[in-house]
Amino acid sequence: MKTNRFLTLPAILIALAFSSAFSQDGVTATVPVKANVNATVSIQPPNASYGTGAVHDVTAGVEEEFTLTLKEGSVPILQPQGLANAAVSNYSLFSLNGKQVWQGASISQANIAQGVYILSAKAANGKTIGTKLVAHNGGKLSAAFGLEQASSASVLRKDVLALSSSVYGEWTVKASAAKHYDTSYAFSPVEGLNDLQNITLRSVVPTAPEAMTEKTAIQYFTDEEVKAGWNLGNTLDAVNVPSAASETAWGNPKASQALFNGLKASGIDIVRIPCTWIGHVDGAPDYTISEARLKRVAEVVNMVHNAGMKAIINIHHDGNYTQPPNTWGFLKFAEVTRGAANESQVKAQLAAMWTQIANYFKNYGDYLIFETMNEVHSGNWGSAPTAEQDRLFDWNQTALSAIRATGGNNATRFVAVPGLGATEPSIVLAAHSRGKLLPNDGDNGVSKLIVSVHFYAPSAYTVASATPTQGNEPLRHTITTAELNAINTEAAHIKSTFIDNGIAVYYGEWGAPTNVRSAMNETVKSTHVDYISRVAAAAHANGIVPIIWDDGGDFKMLERSNGIPKTGLWADVLAAYMTAANGGYVPPAPVLPTNITGNLGNYQFGTQENGTDPDYTQALWNLSPENVTLAKQEGAKLVLHLSEFLAGNIQLVWQGPTNESWWNMRQILELTPPGNMNLYGTDWDWSTNTLTIYLSAAENYESFKTQPDLNLIIAYYGGSSVNDLGIISASLVE
Known part of the structure; x- marks a missing residue:
C-alpha cells in the first residue's frame, strides 16, 4: 500500500491535539486575599480543564495567600511562525474528528456547543500561521490571535489565543460568613503573583442595636398605623417530613424584594413569616440551628423591613399534630400529653432554640416581633382541656424567659403568645379566664405581650376541604346570619377582655x-368578599390587627412574583380587605321584619342621637293605648320568642315622648367570657329560646308608670343589627 506522506491540516491538528492537548501540568498563581470579617473564601475555575482552585478560612483583616494551578483553556499545537508583515485573514474551527465547524474573518460567534475544538489561523497569503486547542464552555466564543512586534516582523506570541479575556479563563471568587450576605464575583488569574482580592462582606443583621419603642404594643400598633397584615404562608414554613424544611417545598417561589415592595404598595403594614426549623437543628444538648437557616430568615425579615413593613417570626410547624398520633417536629405536645415523650427535653430544646433565634436577631429594632409557637395541640384541635392549657402556658413561659434572658433589645421586644390548637377566640378566652394564657413578663407587665388569635370561623366556610375525603368536613359556600353575627361578637369579647385592659391582640x-x-358564580364570590369585609371590619372596630393567611394556593390573595393580585376575586378581596381594615366598610342596611307575631308585632329601628339616622341595634315599639295600660300593670312582662341563640348584651330602654323622657336604660342581659350569662330582672328559657323581661326592672320604674304614652326599645349588641336576635314574636303579658 502506498503511504501518503502529506496529511491534511485537520488530520495533523487532530494528531497533535491527542498527543499534546492535555499534557500540560499547569502553572502556579498566587492570589492574596483579605476580608473584612472572618469568612470562608473559595476561588474556583470555570471547569476542571482550567486548573485547580482553593478554599480557605480567612481571618478578618489578615491577608491569606491562595495557591491556584492554572491551565490554559487553549493550548499551542504548532510552534509560532515568524512572518514579515503577517496579518490574520481567516479563522477555521474544527472538531476533533476533523469536521469544520465554523470559518470566518474573525471569531465572535454565538451558540458554539461546549466541547474541545481546534482553531487555525491563516495569513493573507493563505499560509497557516498558528493553531490552538480550544476548551470551550459553551455559548459565545470570542477569540483572537495576539500579535507581537519584533523589529520589522510580526510574530505570534506563545499565548496566541485569548479566551474570555484570559488564557486561563474566568474564575469565580465566593465568600461567605456568619450573619453576612454571601458575595461572588468573576476573577481572571494570571501566572505568578496576582493583585490583592480585598473582599467586603455586608452584614445581614444590624451590627449595633436599632431603636426600640417604649410604647405598649397597643400604642405602637396605633401610632405606627399597623392596620392590615399578610402571611408569607407555605414558604419558610414548608416541609416534607422527614426532609428538612425548604422554602420551595410546597410549590411557592423564594421570597423576593419585589414581592414585599408589592405588598406594601397593596396596603400591607405587617408581614407574618412562619418559620419551620425541622432539619436545620442539631441534636442535644446544644440543639444548634444552622447558620444558613438563620441567615435566610434574616434576609426575608430585611426585605420586609426594606419595603417599610413590620415583621413577625416564629416556630411554626415544629409543633404541628399532623401525623396522628405524633407531631412533626420537636414540640411533641401530643406525645408528652400521653407520656410518650420527655417534657423536660422538649422544654430544653425550646429554650435553646429561642435563645439562638433571639441572639441572632438581638439588634433588630421594634419592627421585628417574635411569636413563641403556632397551633400546638395533642389532637384536641378545637377544645382547651385545662391540663393542656397549663402545659402550653408553661411552654410559653419557657420561650419568653429564654428570649428575655438574651437581653439588649430582646428585653423589651414585643412577643406574641398563642393559645392551644386552633387558638380561636373561645380557646384563648378560656385560658385567659384561668390565668393560663399570658406568661409572666416581669417589669414589662402585659405591655410588651401580644395575644395571637386565629380566626377561621365558621370552619366549614373557611378551612374545610374543597375536595373532601371520607370523614373530612366538606367546604360549603354559604354562611348563616348567626355565623356572620358571631364575627362581631367574638371580636367584641376580645376587645372587652384584652384591648380594654391594655393587652394587644392580632389575628395571626x-x-x-x-x-x-375565584371561578364560582357571582353569589358565591359576593358572599366571600362580604365575609372578608366583615372579619376585617370587626377587627378594626375592636382594635385587633388582622393578618390574613395567604398560602399561595387555596388561600392565595396576592401573586408571589410582585405582591399584587390578579384581576378577579383576588383583587376584589384585597380591595375589600383594605377598605374594611381602614374603617371604610359600610354593612348593607338591614331590612325591617314584617312577620313578627304577638300583640306588639313588628318593630321599627331606633334613632341615633342626632335624631335622624337609624340605629340598627335598636328594636322600637310605639305602644298602643291598650298596651300602655298593660305595660304599667304590676307584674307586666315583655316576652320575646327568638329564633337565634343570644350572642351579645341586651338593654331595655323606655321613652315617654309627651314628657320628653328619651333614654331610660337598664342592662338586662350581659354575656361575659368564657360564655357566662348574667341576667337582671330577666329569665331565659334555653328550651324554647324565650326571653322574659319583667318591666318592674325598668330604669326609673316609678316614673315609667306615670307616662301617658310609651315606647319600648330592645337594644342588642350581639350582631350587625337587632334583626340578628331573630325575634319571632313580641308580646306584653300580665
Whole structure:
C-alpha cells in the first residue's frame, strides 16, 4: 500500500491535539486575599480543564495567600511562525474528528456547543500561521490571535489565543460568613503573583442595636398605623417530613424584594413569616440551628423591613399534630400529653432554640416581633382541656424567659403568645379566664405581650376541604346570619377582655379560600368578599390587627412574583380587605321584619342621637293605648320568642315622648367570657329560646308608670343589627 506522506491540516491538528492537548501540568498563581470579617473564601475555575482552585478560612483583616494551578483553556499545537508583515485573514474551527465547524474573518460567534475544538489561523497569503486547542464552555466564543512586534516582523506570541479575556479563563471568587450576605464575583488569574482580592462582606443583621419603642404594643400598633397584615404562608414554613424544611417545598417561589415592595404598595403594614426549623437543628444538648437557616430568615425579615413593613417570626410547624398520633417536629405536645415523650427535653430544646433565634436577631429594632409557637395541640384541635392549657402556658413561659434572658433589645421586644390548637377566640378566652394564657413578663407587665388569635370561623366556610375525603368536613359556600353575627361578637369579647385592659391582640391567621371560589358564580364570590369585609371590619372596630393567611394556593390573595393580585376575586378581596381594615366598610342596611307575631308585632329601628339616622341595634315599639295600660300593670312582662341563640348584651330602654323622657336604660342581659350569662330582672328559657323581661326592672320604674304614652326599645349588641336576635314574636303579658 502506498503511504501518503502529506496529511491534511485537520488530520495533523487532530494528531497533535491527542498527543499534546492535555499534557500540560499547569502553572502556579498566587492570589492574596483579605476580608473584612472572618469568612470562608473559595476561588474556583470555570471547569476542571482550567486548573485547580482553593478554599480557605480567612481571618478578618489578615491577608491569606491562595495557591491556584492554572491551565490554559487553549493550548499551542504548532510552534509560532515568524512572518514579515503577517496579518490574520481567516479563522477555521474544527472538531476533533476533523469536521469544520465554523470559518470566518474573525471569531465572535454565538451558540458554539461546549466541547474541545481546534482553531487555525491563516495569513493573507493563505499560509497557516498558528493553531490552538480550544476548551470551550459553551455559548459565545470570542477569540483572537495576539500579535507581537519584533523589529520589522510580526510574530505570534506563545499565548496566541485569548479566551474570555484570559488564557486561563474566568474564575469565580465566593465568600461567605456568619450573619453576612454571601458575595461572588468573576476573577481572571494570571501566572505568578496576582493583585490583592480585598473582599467586603455586608452584614445581614444590624451590627449595633436599632431603636426600640417604649410604647405598649397597643400604642405602637396605633401610632405606627399597623392596620392590615399578610402571611408569607407555605414558604419558610414548608416541609416534607422527614426532609428538612425548604422554602420551595410546597410549590411557592423564594421570597423576593419585589414581592414585599408589592405588598406594601397593596396596603400591607405587617408581614407574618412562619418559620419551620425541622432539619436545620442539631441534636442535644446544644440543639444548634444552622447558620444558613438563620441567615435566610434574616434576609426575608430585611426585605420586609426594606419595603417599610413590620415583621413577625416564629416556630411554626415544629409543633404541628399532623401525623396522628405524633407531631412533626420537636414540640411533641401530643406525645408528652400521653407520656410518650420527655417534657423536660422538649422544654430544653425550646429554650435553646429561642435563645439562638433571639441572639441572632438581638439588634433588630421594634419592627421585628417574635411569636413563641403556632397551633400546638395533642389532637384536641378545637377544645382547651385545662391540663393542656397549663402545659402550653408553661411552654410559653419557657420561650419568653429564654428570649428575655438574651437581653439588649430582646428585653423589651414585643412577643406574641398563642393559645392551644386552633387558638380561636373561645380557646384563648378560656385560658385567659384561668390565668393560663399570658406568661409572666416581669417589669414589662402585659405591655410588651401580644395575644395571637386565629380566626377561621365558621370552619366549614373557611378551612374545610374543597375536595373532601371520607370523614373530612366538606367546604360549603354559604354562611348563616348567626355565623356572620358571631364575627362581631367574638371580636367584641376580645376587645372587652384584652384591648380594654391594655393587652394587644392580632389575628395571626384568618381568611377564606379565595382561589377555590375565584371561578364560582357571582353569589358565591359576593358572599366571600362580604365575609372578608366583615372579619376585617370587626377587627378594626375592636382594635385587633388582622393578618390574613395567604398560602399561595387555596388561600392565595396576592401573586408571589410582585405582591399584587390578579384581576378577579383576588383583587376584589384585597380591595375589600383594605377598605374594611381602614374603617371604610359600610354593612348593607338591614331590612325591617314584617312577620313578627304577638300583640306588639313588628318593630321599627331606633334613632341615633342626632335624631335622624337609624340605629340598627335598636328594636322600637310605639305602644298602643291598650298596651300602655298593660305595660304599667304590676307584674307586666315583655316576652320575646327568638329564633337565634343570644350572642351579645341586651338593654331595655323606655321613652315617654309627651314628657320628653328619651333614654331610660337598664342592662338586662350581659354575656361575659368564657360564655357566662348574667341576667337582671330577666329569665331565659334555653328550651324554647324565650326571653322574659319583667318591666318592674325598668330604669326609673316609678316614673315609667306615670307616662301617658310609651315606647319600648330592645337594644342588642350581639350582631350587625337587632334583626340578628331573630325575634319571632313580641308580646306584653300580665
